[in-house]
Amino acid sequence: MTEDRDNKKPEQPSSEPGRRRFLKTALASATTAGAASVPVLGLSGAASAASTTRTKGMPTRELGNTGVKVPILHLGTAQRMDPKYDKVMHRCYKEGVTWIDTALSYGWGSSHRAIANFLTQIGDRKRLWLTSKSGSSRVSGLRNGLDEALDELGTDYLDLFLMHGIDDLDMLDREYLTLGEKLKAQGKTRFFGFSCHDGNVVELMNRAAKVGGIDAIMFRYNFRRYGDLELNRAIDACHRAGIGLIAMKTQGSVPRDLESVAGFRSENFTLGQAKLKSVWADERIDSIVSEMDSVQYVRENVAAARSEKPLTAEESHQLNQLAALTAGYACNGCKHLCEKTVTRDVAIAESLRYLMYFECFGKTDRARELYRAIPVAKREASADELQQACQVCPQGIDIPARLSRARELLA
C-alpha cells in the first residue's frame, strides 16, 4: 500500500465518464426490460483503467478522498482465524493484500486476538491497513468499542473505524460525526465511516454524501445490483462527495447446484473471479472485502485482482443470465420492502441471510448459531402476510418456502 497524502483526488464532476457509462447502460437495460430491478452488467474493464494503479504487486486505488492508496482486494475475517499462525493472513500479506477487515464480533470475538498475533509475527504495523467495527448504536458504546478493539489488536491506532451494520439514519447525526472527528483527532483511527447490510442503504448513502464526516462506507454490492437505479445514484453521490466505497457480499451467492445450472463458461476466469472482476469494473468502487477462508481462495482472488484482462461481453452476459435465472434465491437485504407488509416484527431478510451462509458457504454451525439468536416469534408470520411480502419482493423470492427451509435447516 502506498500513501500519497498530498495528491488528493479531484472532485468528480457529475458528468464523469465512468459514472455516465454505468448509468447509461443501466438505464438502457432497465428501459428495455421495464423494471429497474432487472440485473444489468455492461461495464468493460476499460472503465476502471484510469483510477487503478498497477504495479508488479496488487493493484491499488485511492480510498475516496483520503489520499491513501489501498489494495483493490482485502481480507474479511468473520470466519474463525488460527490464533497461532494463520496461513490465510500470511499468504494475503505476501501477495500484497495488506488490508485486513475485522470487527469486535468476528470469529465469535476471537478475530482481534488472532490478528494481534499476526501483527507481532510480521512486525510491521505500518504496512498493514486495519479496519475494525463496533456494533454499538450509542456514541459511548462506539467509543468504548474502539478502545476495546485497540486493546485486543495490540495496536494504538486503526486505519478505519466503522459503525457496524447500521440501519438507523440517526447514526449520521451530528453527535456521531463529532465522535468520528474526535477519534481521528486523538489519533485512535485515521478514518471513520460505517457499514450497512440492510434495505435503507440508499438513504444512508445519500445522507452520508450530504452531511460530511464519513470517509468510507462498506455496503453490499454485486452483479445482481447493477440495474438498481436508486442505488446507482446513491453510489454516485458518495463518489462525488469523496467517500471511499468498499464492496462486500460481491459473490451474490445462491446454492451451488443452482449456480451450476447457469453453467458459467470462460477461458479466463472462474465464476467467482468473474463476479469480482465485474465489481472492479466499476471505477467508483475502491476495494472489495472478501472473506477468503482458504489459501486456495486467496490464490484465486489475487489472480483475478492482478489480471489485466477485462470481462468479455459474453462473460458479462453470462453473469446477467445467472442473476436473472437465480434471482428467486438471492435476497438483496431490502427488508424495508417485505417486512413492512407484516404487522409484527418478522426477521425475513436476516433469516434468509443465515440460510445463505448455510446453503452457499457450508457455514452450518455459524448459520445455526446466528439463526437461533433470532427470537422464535420473529421467525414466523401468517401465510397471508407472507404472501403479501412476496408481492413486493423485487427478486420474486418465494418467502414462505424459504423461511420454512430456514426453519428446517437452522432451527
Ligand code: SF4
Ligand atoms: S425477501 Fe425480497 S424484499 Fe425481502 S429483503 Fe429479500 S429481496 Fe428484499
